[in-house]
Amino acid sequence: MKAGIIYHPDYLKHDTGMHIENAKRLEGIIEALKDSSLNQKLIYLEPKIASINELTLVHSIDYIKYLEEFCQKGGGWIDADTYASPLSFKVAALAAGGAIKAVEHILKENFSWIFLLCRPPGHHAVKDKAMGFCLLNNAAIAASFAQEKLGLNKIFIIDWDIHHGNGTQEIFYDNPNVFYFSIHQSPFYPGTGKIQEQGNDRAFKTNLNLPLPGGLEDDDYLYILKEIFIPRAKEFNPELIIVSAGFDAHSADPIGGMRITDDGFSKMAALIQNLANETQAQGKMLAVLEGGYNLDQLPRTVLAILETWLTEKSFNLDNLNPSPYIEKIAKEFKEIIL
Numbered sequence: 152m153k154a155g156i157i158y159h160p161d162y163l164k165h166d167t168g169m170h171i172e173n174a175k176r177l178e179g180i181i182e183a184l185k186d187s188s189l190n191q192k193l194i195y196l197e198p199k200i201a202s203i204n205e206l207t208l209v210h211s212i213d214y215i216k217y218l219e220e221f222c223q224k225g226g227g228w229i230d231a232d233t234y235a236s237p238l239s240f241k242v243a244a245l246a247a248g249g250a251i252k253a254v255e256h257i258l259k260e261n262f263s264w265i266f267l268l269c270r271p272p273g274h275h276a277v278k279d280k281a282m283g284f285c286l287l288n289n290a291a292i293a294a295s296f297a298q299e300k301l302g303l304n305k306i307f308i309i310d311w312d313i314h315h316g317n318g319t320q321e322i323f324y325d326n327p328n329v330f331y332f333s334i335h336q337s338p339f340y341p342g343t344g345k346i347q348e349q350g351n352d353r354a355f356k357t358n359l360n361l362p363l364p365g366g367l368e369d370d371d372y373l374y375i376l377k378e379i380f381i382p383r384a385k386e387f388n389p390e391l392i393i394v395s396a397g398f399d400a401h402s403a404d405p406i407g408g409m410r411i412t413d414d415g416f417s418k419m420a421a422l423i424q425n426l427a428n429e430t431q432a433q434g435k436m437l438a439v440l441e442g443g444y445n446l447d448q449l450p451r452t453v454l455a456i457l458e459t460w461l462t463e464k465s466f467n468l469d470n471l472n473p474s475p476y477i478e479k480i481a482k483e484f485k486e487i488i489l
């Protein structure tokens with residue numbers, strides 16, 4: 152199995168100072184990886200700076216120009232949450248270019264999967280606006296590039312970041328060939344992601360949100376994924392799976408309210424790999440780093456997932472023990488979406 156990491160030290164140059172989304176997140180992951188026996192099994196690949204044309208696959212030219220100029224003029228706060236430094240536009244274009252290179256390697260050079268370890272994160276960035284620490288929507292750019300430039304038809308994006316990926320949802324809301332699936336805490340930032348938001352017209356039922364209360368544990372998440380995500384994803388039968396991999400649903404995360412452990416994340420990763428193997432994707436996956444803000448914990452969780460995918464670990468999910476509330480909510484969800 153050929154598996155890769157895309158990373159560049161320039162990803163640290165999106166300088167957000169004391170912001171919770173800072174360079175230390177990525178530095179910690181890379182250091183832990185260098186010290187790990189997993190490292191020698193991974194092929195390190197270079198990103199590139201995405202061109203303006205490539206960025207317009209997803210973002211409006213007016214927004215791209217605005218962001219470039221905003222950074223050139225010295226940067227600052229774009230909104231109450233989102234900061235850009237003078238180099239942030241270039242770094243964001245290098246993250247988006249990492250997403251493009253990743254799909255090229257997967258689809259043209261037979262990589263089974265690649266983990267894009269980049270920042271700034273992307274899933275809140277909409278067509279014409281930065282928000283929620285996100286400048287350019289890396290996962291969406293990967294999907295659009297694969298579809299429009301590499302001839303792929305059906306792509307499934309699973310977003311397990313604790314926040315709803317409003318940007319990714321909005322970008323593909325009319326596109327029946329990109330399925331966007333999100334499991335997230337609700338009510339929570341950014342306020343979107345209701346179960347009723349299922350896509351427009353011909354894209355109806357290719358957008359699926361599972362908004363959940365905080366405090367949930369591994370088996371709750373796994374039960375919901377097994378009962379709802381797996382059947383829908385199998386039915387869609389994608390040719391590529393993109394994971395918007397945020398880690399702020401971890402029990403140790405300072406901003407999220409979920410209680411997912413490393414074991415839970417490993418099992419979710421295994422479930423997705425298994426699905427990728429059973430569909431037209433033939434195992435092809437791209438993971439893109441989104442949130443996750445506990446600096447000590449984040450590297451451990453990322454490594455747990457890399458190990459799961461490298462060893463193609465499988466777990467028995469026959470005897471999950473979700474809370475009765477989750478069983479009830481899963482039933483309600485099914486009634487709404489089926």
Ligand SMILES: [Zn+2]
Nearest residue numbers: 312314399442
């Ligand atoms: Zn998040």
